Amino acid sequence: MSIKAKKILVISESIDINDSSGTKGRVALINNLVEAGFNLKVLHYTSKDIFLEDVDCVRIKERKISILYVLSRMERIFTRATKISLNPYLESWFGFSFTFFNDAKSIKKAVKKEIGNNTYDFVMTLSKGASFKPHYALLDIPEIHDKWMTYVHDPFPYHFYPRPYNWIQPGFRQKEQFFLEVSEKAKYSIFPSLLLKEWMASYFPNFLKTGIVIPHQSAEKDFPTQDFPNYFDASKFNVLHAGNLMKQRSPEGLIEGFKLFLHKNPEAKGASRLLLLGSASHHTEMLEKYKTDIPELYVSNGSVSFDMVYQLQQHVSVNVILESKSEISPFLPGKFPHCVEANKIILSLAPYYSETRRLLGDDYPYWAEVDQVEKIAAIIENLYQLWKQNPDNLNLNRSDLIEYLSADYLKKVLKSI
Missing domain, CATH: 3.40.50.2000 (Glycogen Phosphorylase B;)
Known part of the structure; x- marks a missing residue:
């Protein structure tokens, strides 16, 4: 057949x-x-x-x-x-x-x-x-x-x-x-x-x-182009986490890493932005304190439309996939295909044994445990220096992942059974 x-x-x-x-x-x-x-x-x-x-x-x-x-x-x-x-x-x-x-x-x-x-x-x-x-x-x-x-x-x-x-x-x-x-x-x-x-x-x-x-499928869509929201400046070094921050997914390590990066690179303060888009009701008190201390931090603390998030993922410098602190994370995050489609570097904050890390590869340099503040800061600093040289340095360029998430691969899998 x-x-x-x-x-x-x-x-x-x-x-x-x-x-x-x-x-x-x-x-x-x-x-x-x-x-x-x-x-x-x-x-x-x-x-x-x-x-x-x-x-x-x-x-x-x-x-x-x-x-x-x-x-x-x-x-x-x-x-x-x-x-x-x-x-x-x-x-x-x-x-x-x-x-x-x-x-x-x-x-x-x-x-x-x-x-x-x-x-x-x-x-x-x-x-x-x-x-x-x-x-x-x-x-x-x-x-x-x-x-x-x-x-x-x-x-x-x-x-x-x-x-x-x-x-x-x-x-x-x-x-x-x-x-x-x-x-x-x-x-x-x-x-x-x-x-x-x-x-x-x-x-x-x-x-x-x-x-x-x-795997979750890549299904690129042509959404109508929208004006960027006022909290987004495409000319800056933008680090984006898009998605709900559940109780078990604390962004504290990411924020502390970003804060340490700014401390070590004060010239980056006017050119960098950390964006957290999505519901974060379990972390409201902590996030409010950080917003006061870090002007470069933006927190929506509420849902943002999928088409806007998808558009921003295409135009930021770095997309973050943040998972829980654990021995293992067997989940493939739903945003993974969107981040691969965006062709921007993925900052993976996940356990050593995680599906995201498995797919990115053992030698992928932009991975850290979610609470490894100094390592996160060092990764962000490295990416910032690459961005300053040329924003295209932060393209993901993973044709293997594009293929893995594609309809062609889906067809091969189902044809084999």
């Missing part, structure tokens, strides 16, 4: 790129599947009609004539009236909420109808966050398990995250059983990183047999 003839039914929890960074990654994968020549149909559970170019997209409607729907709404009304959430108790008993179960049933109904009328070579489930509703739905459709491709974007359940993440969800035993079944019943399991595949296989060994690594 030619690659052109292969038909894929994609069941995605969302295709609204504005609702999460995870959805941006899933849509990039869908777009590159089309670019690779696959014949796609997408069933999605987004709350509104959304259409993607060259893709047949159908919105799955929520079942509203069911006891689960009634129970989920009663739960919401109770919570709204009493300010008491029943979810922790319900998930402790059943593993998931009534809303989760009703959503999964809604997805199952739509999928069974679709496969009853059409034939597909693969059925791929995509999700976001910690829900995996399409995966749950397909467990109950055994007739397509032999063509099921399940996409595992993050560790699940939450207590399988590496430290410093220490979440334990209500109903964690039921969630473990759910994912054990996913690992055993899906024909193929897709992971965005090799380290994540190996990490999850340490809990669910069958993932080693079924696992395929397909």
